[in-house]
Amino acid sequence: MRALADPTRRRIIQLVRSREVAAAELAASFELTRPAISQHLKVLVDANLITVRKKGRQRLYNVRQESLKALFLNLDDYWSLGLLRLQLAAEARAGNTLK
Amino acid sequence: MSTKKFEITHFVKAPREVVFDYFTVAERMIEWHGVEAELDPRPGGRFRVRHADGSVLEGEFVEIEAPWRIVFTWGFAEDPERTAEHTPAGASRVEVRLYKEPDGTRIELRHSNFDAADDVGHGWEYFLSELSAAL
Numbered sequence: 001m002r003a004l005a006d007p008t009r010r011r012i013i014q015l016v017r018s019r020e021v022a023a024a025e026l027a028a029s030f031e032l033t034r035p036a037i038s039q040h041l042k043v044l045v046d047a048n049l050i051t052v053r054k055k056g057r058q059r060l061y062n063v064r065q066e067s068l069k070a071l072f073l074n075l076d077d078y079w080s081l082g083l084l085r086l087q088l089a090a091e092a093r094a095g096n097t098l099k
Numbered sequence: 100m101s102t103k104k105f106e107i108t109h110f111v112k113a114p115r116e117v118v119f120d121y122f123t124v125a126e127r128m129i130e131w132h133g134v135e136a137e138l139d140p141r142p143g144g145r146f147r148v149r150h151a152d153g154s155v156l157e158g159e160f161v162e163i164e165a166p167w168r169i170v171f172t173w174g175f176a177e178d179p180e181r182t183a184e185h186t187p188a189g190a191s192r193v194e195v196r197l198y199k200e201p202d203g204t205r206i207e208l209r210h211s212n213f214d215a216a217d218d219v220g221h222g223w224e225y226f227l228s229e230l231s232a233a234l
Binding site for chain 2: 079080082083084085086087088089090091093094
């Protein structure tokens with residue numbers, strides 16, 4: 001899950017989940033340098049979350065659907081993420097009430 | 100159709116009365132779960148939560164015992180764009196228990212009768228959209 005701990009990498013996955021996207025296009029979507037984007041892409045490829053293939057001089061990235069499903073599609077994630085968000089909201093509210 | 104269930108426990112540093120509202124009051128619910136909610140917390144009352152990816156969870160409240168126990172049913176509303184089989188509205192059951200602890204509340208959540216086939220439909224898109232919404 002460390003590969004997904006970073007918001008830029010989560011956004012990359014959203015961008016490549018429905019179609020192949022070239023590295024240049026991804027870099028343009030973020031205010032980041034090409035090397036920085038390349039580093040994020042490498043983490044995601046190494047984690048088997050996205051695929052890469054060369055086409056001419058381009059490198060095209062796409063999501064690896066099976067990996068994402070295996071990662072996300074269980075209720076444990078659904079509720080553990082949900083309850084974590086509930087915790088943050090409830091504790092902020094309780095804190096404000098006590099003050 | 101195979102079904103599954105699981106349990107999760109989570110500790111929150113807030114009193115039960117505060118946590119209880121996060122399951123029963125729409126404006127609290129959408130602070131952590133979904134982007135739009137309609138909740139009528141009494142037996143037979145409506146439970147409806149729409150997520151950022153457009154999927155809608157529907158069911159009804161079954162039992163309510165403030166401030167410590169909430170039971171509701173849960174499933175995906177009809178959606179013509181999603182043809183895959185999935186847990187229908189109201190088909191699965193979620194039971195939430197809130198236990199008082201010295202400095203907060205222990206949440207125990209049990210979700211049962213959930214269609215295992217849902218593991219390949221809505222989940223990850225939902226998860227990603229919620230994550231990005233939370234950023």
